[in-house]
Amino acid sequence: MTQFDHLTADYRRHGLAGRVGFGERPALLVTDFIKAYTTPGSPLYAAPGVPDAIRASQPVLAAARTAAILIIYTTVAYAPDGRDGGIFVLKVPALRQLTHNSPLTEIVDELRPQPDELVIEKKYASAFFGTHLAATLTALRVDTLILIGCSTSGCIRATAVDGMQHGFRVIVPRECVGDRAPEPHFANLFDIDGKYGDVVSAAEVIHYLGRFRR
Secondary structure: OOOOHHHHHHHHHOOOOOOOOOOOOEEEEEEOOEHHHOOOOOOOOOOOHHHHHHHHHHHHHHHHHHHOOEEEEEEEOEOOOOHHHHHHHHHOHHHHHOEOOOHHHOEOHHHOOOOOOEEEEEOOOOOOOOOOHHHHHHHOOOOEEEEEEEOHHHHHHHHHHHHHHOOOEEEEEHHHEEOOOHHHHHHHHHHHHHHOOEEEOHHHHHHHHHHHOO
């Protein structure tokens, strides 16, 4: 239970929080599960929320690989002077630590990409903004975007909004996203579920992926 659960019935009574459901061609998007959020001393270190989400994501990633669906990762990296980060880097100066030669931009070891899995470098919160993600998903006829990663209030929310606006069914397994603090985490999960996608359990996602097992 969270402080927002009592609002769910009210939202549904007023015509919000409908269900988009699962489609027929899913993809898994692993958003910014990079070492910047799990390395003590990093300005972006976000424990325990992000490490907990990484642990919960391992079975979902394994199920996605067993199902042989499209898996895409994102990371974030900037030029040393941060000029390619625009206003985002001005607003969040800690991002300037994420240079191309920094180990902080690497995907965490627990979820390391396999050679046939795509990795997209992004500059801003949404994985869609300024990248080829939408074109790739559309070309491969994906209709369902399973979204895991961090942070819930930043890149997950922004990607969920853009995913819906690009016409994808956005599914967020709640255990598989994390943030620096619980308040923005739960508030943004509630808002995503109310307006942009379905927030479900990791177990529900794993069960769904079982339909595609080869």
